[in-house]
Every structure is written in structure tokens, then in C-alpha cells.
Amino acid sequence: MIDHITFGVADFARSTAFYDRAFAPLGVRRLFDVPGDLSNGVKVTGYGDDRPWFWLAEERATHGLMHIALTAETRADVDAFHAAAIRAGGTDNGPPGLRPHYHRDYYAAYVLDPDGHNIEAVCHVAEL
Structure with missing residues (x-):
């Protein structure tokens, strides 16, 4: 299942102005701005209803122009994903x-x- 997705955008102000207005009729609003010290100075913001699931990031972000997060049931699944992806x-x-x-x-x-x-x-689950 998709947990959230991030699009890289060329003009952050233009894109946030667009999504602020376009998403409003759907009840989707800007919920979270990542502090610059946590995002290497790249502007990042998240939209959603109860939690952010649609993110925008300045195109100059070092993590590529597309980001997708998949939900894992356990922390062990996250570890296994990382190991398998590196091996691949x-x-x-x-x-x-x-x-x-x-x-x-x-x-x-x-x-x-x-x-x-x-x-x-x-x-997103606490370790038992």
C-alpha cells in the first residue's frame, strides 16, 4: 500500500499556491512544513486530511524528483526491504x-x- 508520495517541483511557491487552492474543495490542506535544518535547506511541505500523504519538494532536492513510500507492517519488514533493495x-x-x-x-x-x-x-507502529 502506498503511504505517501513526493513530487519534485521547479517553482515551490507556484506549486504550493496551486495545490493550496486545487486541493481545498477535496478537504486536503497543507499540514506540515519540514524545517529547513531537517531537509538540508530544501523546501518541503505535506498535504493531507488527517496526516500528510502528498508532499512537494524543491526540485534541487538530492533525493530525486520522485519519492514514494510504501507501508510496512513491521520494523523488520523495513529492514528486509532495505537489505533486499541494496542487494538488487x-x-x-x-x-x-x-x-x-x-x-x-x-x-x-x-x-x-x-x-x-x-x-x-x-x-508507523511502535515496537513491541
Whole structure:
């Protein structure tokens, strides 16, 4: 299942103005701006209804122009995804671990595919 997706955009202000207005009739609004110190100075914002699931990032982001995150049921599944993707020829873009700046149980791993797209597996469940 897709957890969230990120599009790289050339003009961040133009794109956020567009999505702010276009999504409003659907009840989708801007919910989260990633602080610059956590995004290497790249502007990143998330849209959603109850949680962000559609993200925009400045095109100059180092993680490629497309990012997709897939939901993992367990943290072990995240670890297995990362290992399998590296073995398949992917490039590490963030090892498995907690990302508490999103929320305290956000456990994810990131891999660049052969075309440079950032593929993530994420588990939102607290470790038992």
C-alpha cells in the first residue's frame, strides 16, 4: 500500500499556491512544513486530511524528483526491504531507523532506485 508520495517541483511557491487552492474543495490542506535544518535547506511541505500523504519538494532536492513510500507492517519488514533493495542494486539513501521529527514511531529506510528515485518503506507502529 502506498503511504505517501513526493513530487519534485521547479517553482515551490507556484506549486504550493496551486495545490493550496486545487486541493481545498477535496478537504486536503497543507499540514506540515519540514524545517529547513531537517531537509538540508530544501523546501518541503505535506498535504493531507488527517496526516500528510502528498508532499512537494524543491526540485534541487538530492533525493530525486520522485519519492514514494510504501507501508510496512513491521520494523523488520523495513529492514528486509532495505537489505533486499541494496542487494538488487539500489543505493542507500537512509538506513533503517527512527525518524522522530515526523512522529515518535516513524521507522523508515530509503533507497535510490537505478534511476535515482527515492523509494521508502515506513512502519508507523511502535515496537513491541
